[in-house]
Each structure stands twice: as structure tokens, then as C-alpha cells.
Amino acid sequence: MSDCIFCKIANGEIPSQFVYSDDYVVAFKDVNPQAPVHVLVIPREHIASSAKVEDSSVWSRLMSSAAKIARELGLETDGYRMVINTGEHGGQTVPHLHLHLLAGRNLGWPPG
Ligand code: DGP
Numbered sequence: 001m002s003d004c005i006f007c008k009i010a011n012g013e014i015p016s017q018f019v020y021s022d023d024y025v026v027a028f029k030d031v032n033p034q035a036p037v038h039v040l041v042i043p044r045e046h047i048a049s050s051a052k053v054e055d056s057s058v059w060s061r062l063m064s065s066a067a068k069i070a071r072e073l074g075l076e077t078d079g080y081r082m083v084i085n086t087g088e089h090g091g092q093t094v095p096h097l098h099l100h101l102l103a104g105r106n107l108g109w110p111p112g
Pocket of ligand 1: 017093
């Protein structure tokens with residue numbers, strides 16, 4: 001989508017610190033990190049939110065890429081969290097499906 005900030009990051013129109021990229025998925029550092037490690041994993045395809053996913057392969061690509069990035073960043077021992085905010089009550093602010101990969105400190109539960 002032409003006015004979507006994450007589409008622009010995925011296609012290189014807006015610079016970002018990429019940590020992973022393949023034909024379907026892009027991962028980059030969050031501009032406003034909430035933990036020492038805060039990576040966003042997104043599909044290249046514009047999908048507005050988790051509620052709009054129709055093809056289950058989107059999930060397998062997103063989740064397996066996030067787990068692979070966590071392995072590559074050495075996060076398995078201490079652990080990490082994957083979060084997908086959806087809609088207003090879920091705290092979603094960017095309307096392009098994204099998975100937050102958070103690590104590097106003890107993360108509180110329940111979320112605020
Ligand atoms: P959410 O609230 O779940 O929709 O998360 C959106 C995240 O996107 C938020 O943590 C900040 C991040 N973000 C927003 N704009 C940009 C940007 O231009 N670049 C990067 N790297 N991250 C962004």
C-alpha cells in the first residue's frame with residue numbers, strides 16, 4: 001500500500017535497521033524499543049492486522065522467521081516474547097501486521 005509506513009520500510013523507501021529479509025518477510029529494529037532487543041517482523045505483503053490474515057502460510061512464515069531470528073540473536077537461553085497487537089484495544093498503532101520480538105530483560109506479566 002502506497003501510504004503504509006511498514007510497506008515503505010519493506011521496500012527500502014524508508015531506511016531502517018534490518019535484521020532479516022527474505023522473499024516474504026522483513027525484520028527490523030523498532031524505532032522506539034521497549035526492551036534491549038526489540039525487533040519487528042512483518043510480511044512484505046500489506047495485511048492490515050492479524051484479524052485480516054486469510055492465508056495460513058502468512059503465520060508459518062512470520063512465526064518461523066521470528067523463531068529463526070531469536071535463534072540467530074542468541075535469545076533462546078534467557079528467553080523472549082512474541083507479541084502481535086491487534087486493533088485499538090490490542091494497542092496496534094501501525095495498520096500493517098507486525099510481530100514484536102522482545103528480549104534482553106525480564107518482561108512483566110500481565111501486560112498493561
Ligand atoms: P504497535 O503499537 O503494535 O502497532 O507497534 C508499532 C511499532 O512500530 C511501535 O513499537 C513503533 C514502531 N514504529 C513505528 N514507526 C516506525 C518506523 O518508522 N520505523 C521503525 N523502525 N519502527 C517504527
